[in-house]
Amino acid sequence: MDDLFANLDSDHSDSPQERMQELADEIRRHDVLYYQKAQPEISDAEYDKLFRELEKLERKHPKLADPNSPTQRVGGAPLDEFTSVEHLVPMLSIDDVFELSDDQLSTLPDGHPREAELIEFYQRLRKNTGQQKIPVTIEPKLDGVAVSLVYRDGALDYAATRGDGKRGDDITANVRTIQSVPLVLPDSAPALLEVRGEIFMPNSGFAKMNEERDEEGLPTFANPRNATAGTLKQLDSKEVAKRPLAFLAHGLGAYDGPTLASEDEFHLLLDTLGIPRNHPIWHASTLDDTLKAVAELNEKRHSFDYATDGAVVKVLDRNLRDTLGTTARAPRWAAAYKFLPEQAETTLNDITIQVGRTGVLTPVAELTPVLVSGTTVSRATLHNQDEINRKDVRIGDTVIIEKAGEIIPAVVKVVTEKRSADSQPFVLFDFVNGQCPSCHAPISQEEGFVAWRCTNFACPAQAVTSITQFASRKALDIDNLGTSVAEALVSQKLATTPLDLFSLDVYTLASLNLGTKYVPRLFGEKRAQKVIDALEKAKSQPLSRWLYAMGIRNIGESAAAELSRLHQSLTDIPNSEVITALADLPNYEALSVSKRKKENHPLLKDYQINADLGVIAAKSVLDYFQSDAGQAILSKLSEFGINPQSDNFAPKPAEQDTSDLPLTGLTFVITGTLSAPRPQFKKRIEQLGGKVSGSISSKTDYLLAGDNAGSKMTKAESLGVKVLDEESFEKMVD
Template structure:
C-alpha cells in the first residue's frame, strides 16, 4: 500500500469509526460488534503510525463518546479514559511485558474484576452528599445527569461510614438480563422499538429528559473505582473496593488480586464459564495494577491508561438458516414476527426460534425465509437475528410481506401513529382472551377470589367463557367438573363473581383493560365523567381536557369504545349489574384542596390505600414521586429514597400523628 492508498483507507476508517461511535454512545443503536470496532480501530492505528497520518480529531485520539447539547456539560477533574482491549492470551502477555519493562521490576500485583456491559458514569460526593452524576462523554467532559442518577436506587444519596470531604467515584450503570427482557417485552406489546441489548437500553435511559421516566427503567449500578484528593501511596485497588462498600456503594463480588499474569489467565477461564450463570451481562475482565502509586509511573497514552487493560470475551454467535417466519399474537394484540430456525447450539442451549420484533426490523435487515443468518443472544437471554450472511446471493426468496389480517382470528390489523407494531384489536381474539380475563379478575380490578390463571385457562379451554362478560353467566353446575373444583369451591367462585358486581366504577374502568389506562387514570376518568354512558361518548378533545389524560390515553379510550365488540361486552356488563356510575362521596373537608401528597414507608395504623383515600376525602391528591410540585410527604417507618428527595427539596414531611392532627382525628 502506498501513501495515497493509505490516506484514502485512513479517511474511510475514520468515517466508519465516527459513525460507530455516534451510534454506540449517542443513539444507543450500534451497527457493528465490539470486536469489529476494535479490529477497525487497530487497523487505523497501524496505518496512522506507519504512514505518519496523525490527526488530533482522529477516533484513535478520542475516548469515543461526545457530550450532548441537551444536558449541561461538566469538566472531569480526572479524565475518564477508555481501556485498551484484547481478545487473546498472547496480547495479554504482551501487556504484562510492557508493564514489567516500564517499571523495571516484577514487584506488583494485578487486580482482576468483571467488566460490565453497561454505561460508565462518574459520581461526586461532597461532605457525604451526592452532588453530581455525569456520563463519561468524550472522556474530558460529560453530561450532567444528576437528576437521572438520583433515580437509581443502588446509588446512595448519602455515604455511610468515615468518608473524606470529597469523594469521586467511577462505576457502571447496567440492567439485569431478566429485567431487560421484561422491559423489552413490555415495549414490544406497546408497539415501541425494542432495545438491542441491556447496554444500549441503559445508555439510552440515562439520557432521557424526564427523571420520572428514567425511574421506571430497571437500572442498577456497580462502583469499581475511587478517587480521593489525598491518596495514600499504600492504597491498593483492592482496598478501594473495600472502601466503596464501607461507604454504602454496591461493589461486584467478583474481584480478585492476582500475583502474576498466569493467575489472571486462570481467573479469566473460570469467569468465562461463570458469566452465563450471572443475572447481569459481562463482556470481559478488567485487569489493573493493584498498587495505585504505580499508575503514575506507568502513565497513559492519549487514549488508554498503561496500567490497565480489558480482556474481552468472544460474543457468542452462531450461523443457521431461517426455515420460516411465523407470527405471534401478544396479550395486548401486538403481532410479533418470529424466525423459525434450523436448531443451533448457542450459549449452552439449543436455539430454534428468534424474535424479529416488528415489520420495520425485518425490512431494515432484509430478512427472508431461506436466508442464512447470524444469531446472538441479546443479554444472553433473547435470541435475535443480527444480520443476513449473504444478502446479495442469487435466487433469494421474495421479501417477507406482513399480512393484513390477524393470524389467530382473521380480524383486520391496525398500526397506531408513532408505533412500529401491527395490532389485532379484536377482544375475542383467542390468544388475548385469557390474559384479558385474568386482568379483569385481578386484585386491583374486580378482585374475584379463586379466579386464577389455571381456572381461567380451564374455563376458556372448555368453551365456558370467551370474554370477561361471560363470567356473570356461569352457574355452579357448569364448573363443578373442572379440575380441583369441588362443590364448595365451585360455590365460592360463583359467590366471588357475584360479589364483584359491587366494585366501584373506577375499578370497572380499570378492569376493562383499556390500553394505557391504569388504576390512577381509571380513577381520574370516573371522577371527571361520572358514568359509563358519558365515558363511551367522549371525543379525544374532551378527554385531553382532564389534567392526567394525554393524547395517547385519549386516543386509546376513544378507540376502545368505538370497537363494536367492546361495546357489546360493556353493554352485557351493565346488564349484569356492574357499577356504571361513580358513587357520590361526601367530602370531609377541603383542607387539602389543590395539595399534592407522596406516601412513603409503613404507617403505624393506616395502610397506604387508607391514607390515600383520606387525603382525597379532604380534597388532596396523591402522586408516586417527589418533585418541586409536591406539597407534603407522609412518611412512615423504613421510608426510602422519596424521603431523602423530600429533604433535599425542602418538602414538608409529616408523620402519621401530624397527619391525623391536620384532618381532625
C-alpha cells in the same frame, strides 16, 4: 439508517489516507449513534474491528494520522438536552486486547496462544517495571453506561456521563432514582470522592420490564445496554425511576482522603462506605495465574445477572500505576481482554421479510432456538440479497450464528457439508413474488443500491415508522405519539400517512384502544388533547423540522437545515432551480468546499452549498416531491393551510447584510476538542457574520482551539495568529 438491519459497506479505497478518513468518519458516526442516540447499528465486535484497523493504519503511517482521530478520543460528545459538566479528572478509556479467533490462529505458527495479546500486555508490564511478578486484579468487564459519581463531604454532589472524556452530561436527577446509588455516605467518607462505574440493567429486571411492556402494547428493548442508555437520556426522572437500573463501581477519579496504596484498599473503602462495586475480583501475581483467572471468569460470567464480554486486568499497586503512567486516551497499567464472540450451530428454518420505514425489505433468518452468550437466539439478520449471495445462505441450511452483546445476532457462515442436496439459492424478489409482503405493492431496486424497496408510500409497514419519525422530538415534537400509539392508529385504520394525523379529533384519539379486544386500554382524553395541541403547534414549526419529519431518503437534520437556508418555504422546493442544478452535478460530493464555491455554475457559485447537501440528497428531494406521493403531500398540506417557512433563509451569503454582526469580516479556524461538535461553533460564527476556514494562513484572524489542538496551533503561533480558548471565544461573542 434505512432499517434495523442496515449493514456497513465493505468496499473502500485502497489509499491509506482515504481509508483512514473513511474509518474515522464511520467510527464518529457510530459514536453518535451509540452515545447520543442510544441507537447502535453495529455490534461491539464490528466496532472494534473498525477501531483496530484505524489504529494499525495510524501506527503504520504516523505522518498521515489526524490529531483529532477517534483513537485520541474516549467517547461521544455530550447530549444537548443536558447541562455539560467538566470532569474533575479526565475519564480515560481502557485499551482492549483480544482473544484470537481460529482464523487468526491459522495464519500464525503452531502453538501460538489464543491469549497472545493479553500475554503481550503482561510482558509490557514486566518490561516497563523491571519486575517479573506483577500483582494484578481481574474483574468482569461490565457492559453498561460509564458514569462518574462525585461525593463532597459525604453527599452526592452530581453524577455525569463519560461524554468525550473531558466533559459529560449532568444526569444527577436520573441517577438519584437508582436504588443502589447511595445519596449520603457515612461520616467516615472523605471530603471529596469521585467514583467511576457502570449503570446497567440486571438481566432479570430487564426481562421482567420487557414482559410488562409487551403486555401493555409498548415496544420492547433490544438488550439491557440499549435500554440503559435510552433510559439515562430521559429528561423526566420520574420515568427513569420506573426502570430497573443498578450501579457498580470499578474506578477512582478525584480524591481527597487517606492514601489508598492499592486497588484492594480502594475496594475496602467502597465496602466501608456502602458503595456497591464490581465483583467477583480475582488476584494474580504471575502471568500463569492471570491466565487461569481470566479463563475462570469466562466460564462463570454467564451466571452473572448482568452482561459482560471480557475481563479487566489492573495493576494492584497504585505507586506502580503512577510509574507506568498513561497514554493520551488510556492507562498503561490496565487492559480489557475481550472474549471472542460466542458462536453456535443451528438450523435456518425459514426466511421472513421485514419492511422498514423507507420501504426497505430486509431478510431475517428464522432459526431453531439455540443458547448463545447466555440468551436464546431464534432470529438473525441477513441484511440484504448481496449478503445472502456472498454467504450463499439458503433455507434449511445448518448455520453458525454469533452474538456477543450485539443488538441483533448474525449468521457468520453456512456449514455447507451439511446442506441438503435439493436446496435452492434464495432470491428475495422471487420469494415475495415481486410484491411487498405488507401491502402487496410492487417492489423495486434502484440502480446502484442493493436494497429492494416497497414503492407504496402508504404501505402500512412504513406508516407506523413514518408516523413515529414525523412525531419525534427532532422532527415536529408531538408528545404522547410514540410507536405503540402509531401502531394502534394504523391497525385501526385511523392513519395511513403522517398527514392523516391532522384529520383526527380529540374524541377519536381519546377512544383509541392501545390494548386488546378483550382487555381494552383507551388512550384517554387528556393525552388526546395534548396530541391535538402539539399537532396545532406543529403547523408553525420551521421548514427544516418539516423536511426532517417527512423522512425523505438521504435527508437528515443537517441536509434539512441547508435546504431551509436555500428556500423560503416548502412550496419553493419542488421546482427549485438550485436543487435541480445541484442534482445535475455528479461529482459534487467529491469537490472540496473551496471548489464548490468556485464551481463555474451561474446558480451554485453564489449559494456556497455545504457538504451536507450533495447530489444524491438533491436527487432524493426532487424524486420525492415530483412523485405522485409527493404531489399528494403538497396538496394535502395546502388543504390544511400548511406551508412551512424557513427560519434561517440566507441563500446567497455574499448578499447578506452582516454589517451589524459582531464577527463581520473576521476569519476563524477551529481545531481541537471543544465542549460541543465543531459544526455547532462554525454555525455560531457564521450566524454572527464571521467566516470559518479549514486551514491557517496569514489572512486568519483567530484560531479557536480546544484540547489536542495539534499542528494548527503551532502554525498559528508561527504566523502570529491570535489563539482563543473556548472561554475567550465566549467573551468575544458576548
